[in-house]
Amino acid sequence: MYEVLLRQDLVPNIHLFKVAAPNVAKKAQPGQFVVIRIDEKGERIPLTIADWDREEGSITIVFMEVGTTTHKLALLEAGNFIADFIGPLGLPTHIEKFGTVVCVAGGFAVATIFPIARAMREKGNKVISIMGARDKSLIFWEERLHSVSDQLIVTTDDGSYGRKGLVTEPLKELLETAEKVDRVIAIGPSIMMKFCAKTTEPFRVKTIVSLNPIMVDGTGMCGCCRVSVGGVTRFTCVDGPDFDGHQVDWDLLFARQRIYLDEERRSFEQWQSQCSIHS
Ligand SMILES: Cc1cc2nc3c(=O)[nH]c(=O)nc-3n(C[C@H](O)[C@H](O)[C@H](O)COP(=O)(O)OP(=O)(O)OC[C@H]3O[C@@H](n4cnc5c(N)ncnc54)[C@H](O)[C@@H]3O)c2cc1C
Ligand code: FES
Numbered sequence: 001m002y003e004v005l006l007r008q009d010l011v012p013n014i015h016l017f018k019v020a021a022p023n024v025a026k027k028a029q030p031g032q033f034v035v036i037r038i039d040e041k042g043e044r045i046p047l048t049i050a051d052w053d054r055e056e057g058s059i060t061i062v063f064m065e066v067g068t069t070t071h072k073l074a075l076l077e078a079g080n081f082i083a084d085f086i087g088p089l090g091l092p093t094h095i096e097k098f099g100t101v102v103c104v105a106g107g108f109a110v111a112t113i114f115p116i117a118r119a120m121r122e123k124g125n126k127v128i129s130i131m132g133a134r135d136k137s138l139i140f141w142e143e144r145l146h147s148v149s150d151q152l153i154v155t156t157d158d159g160s161y162g163r164k165g166l167v168t169e170p171l172k173e174l175l176e177t178a179e180k181v182d183r184v185i186a187i188g189p190s191i192m193m194k195f196c197a198k199t200t201e202p203f204r205v206k207t208i209v210s211l212n213p214i215m216v217d218g219t220g221m222c223g224c225c226r227v228s229v230g231g232v233t234r235f236t237c238v239d240g241p242d243f244d245g246h247q248v249d250w251d252l253l254f255a256r257q258r259i260y261l262d263e264e265r266r267s268f269e270q271w272q273s274q275c276s277i278h279s
Contacts, residue, residue: 032092
């Protein structure tokens with residue numbers, strides 16, 4: 001069992017947990033993830049490792065409430081336990097001195113991109129970060145991302161904070177005007193990653209995205225996380241989650257992410273009605 005050491009509500013529907021998991025903390029690298037199961041009857045879900053403390057033996061995860069499992073997870077408090085916390089899984093993000101690296105994050109992925117931006121900066125890259133959210137109320141970790149970036153641009157869709165618009169707009173401007181951009185890392189909702197990749201393609205700047213298909217085992221056994229990259233079938237959990245955004249078959253990813261929408265909706269409704277019976 002894995003104890004929740006700390007819980008923080010970053011914004012109303014995005015929460016941070018620090019979890020005691022010394023074996024995961026020992027080996028965690030930027031870009032890797034864990035698969036968790038809240039209790040023995042629970043569903044397994046993947047969550048990115050947002051940070052780690054090897055001395056304390058803890059892992060930080062940041063998650064958004066979207067369906068049954070993430071809502072159940074949000075009910076836990078410090079002192080509660082998670083049944084399974086398996087990792088680190090997936091290949092770490094490729095970190096080297098590229099020159100200028102632009103890190104683009106949408107929504108909860110600010111937490112996902114933070115250890116990558118930090119590692120890129122430690123390698124001697126100039127790091128320009130762009131973080132975007134729907135509105136001001138969903139902004140978190142601005143200072144934290146700023147602390148590992150040479151420059152930080154914040155956007156909101158409605159203009160309630162930072163620059164009004166989507167993250168692709170400052171990204172395009174940087175590609176047009178800044179000194180040479182050597183690599184872009186874009187992490188967030190799939191549609192955002194697709195359009196970041198579309199934005200960089202004409203500039204021929206390698207763009208790494210972190211794919212988020214549905215996963216079950218997280219170890220390459222079930223085939224659930226199958227994606228197509230450069231016409232080749234890859235399993236996100238063992239071959240990724242990072243892939244070349246210019247090579248991803250986005251339509252296949254979107255279609256596969258929607259396969260269980262009805263079941264997900266039914267599961268959530270069932271769980272909500274159980275909650276209301278017990279309250
Ligand atoms: C490698 C990897 C790393 C991830 N890291 C994080 C993270 O750090 N923080 C975080 O909040 N989430 C992360 N996700 C997504 C997270 O796993 C899903 O949000 C979670 O499985 C949803 O479970 P649920 O039972 O709450 O919702 P479900 O009932 O499974 O889904 C409810 C709705 O959420 C959306 N959804 C479901 N699965 C995904 C998915 N894989 N990606 C995007 N939207 C989805 C769909 O709209 C769906 O209808 C990651 C996914 C992958 C593959
Ligand atoms: S999650 Fe089963 S193969 Fe990747």
